Amino acid sequence: MLSFDEIQVSVSQWLSKKRFKHTLGVVESATHLAELYGVDVEKARLAALLHDCAKELSLKEMQKLVSAESYEADQELLSNGNLLHGLAGMIRAKQEFSISDNEVLEAIRVHTTGKVHMSKLDKVIFLADYIEPNRDFPGVDELRKVADQNLDKAVLLGFDNTIIHLIEQKQSIYPLTILGRNDVLQSCK
Ligand SMILES: [Fe+2]
Ligand SMILES: [Fe+2]
Incomplete structure (x- = not known):
């Protein structure tokens, strides 16, 4: 398997400057959250590096990658790159770098939608994507604060922000995102 640095070179060639900077920010935040919540740091760093690779x-x-590997994906996922780049990125990571760690692959796959029963690694990547140092949106400082205190509460807040944003933009909400939000809400009680 290639080293982290070797994979980083490829990823830097696939992404714009801005998105590569975002990716390195996600690696930084994921490292911090993994250390804080007892998640395997190497897995978190690798998933963060690859989360937006597609x-x-x-x-x-993206659709070609998904159909070549005959992954099941519904029409809503297949028609929206904002959602599909999670699954497509997982497949690209597998194909290009022979990543076989299912926990890492799953965290890449679900970072766009969330899901029910997210692992701690899934949550770390989902959250790091929101709070990485380059992010600047109303409420990001509050989210960073909560992320240092309670992983589930921060993930819930991330889901809530996403869902509110989608409603304000008059966009559809992927059903699994609502289910994921309800699931983590239960963990917060
Ligand atoms: Fe993404
Ligand atoms: Fe991202």
């Missing part, structure tokens, strides 16, 4: 492919290219 984000700048065209929708067609």
Whole structure:
């Protein structure tokens, strides 16, 4: 298997400057959260490095990756690159770097949608994507604060922000995102 640094070189070539900077920010935040919550730091760093590796492919290219590996994906996922780059990134990570760690692959896959019964690694990547140092949106400082105190509460807040944003933008909400949000809400009680 290639080293982290070798994979980083490829990822830097696949992404714009801005998105590569975001990716390195996610690696930084994921490292911090993994240490804080007892998650395998190497897995968190690798998943963070690769989480957006398919984000700048065209929708067609993402769909091709998914159909070549015959992964099941519903129409809503297949027609929206904002959602599909998670699954497509997982497949790209497998194909290009022979990543076989299912926990790492799953964290890449679900970072766009969330799901029910997210692992701690899934949550770390999901959250790091929101709070990495380059992020600047109303409420990000509050989210960073909560992320240092309670992983589930921070993930819930992340879901809530996403869902509110989608409603404000008059966009559809992927059903699994609602189920994931309800699931983590239970863990917060
Ligand atoms: Fe992403
Ligand atoms: Fe991202």
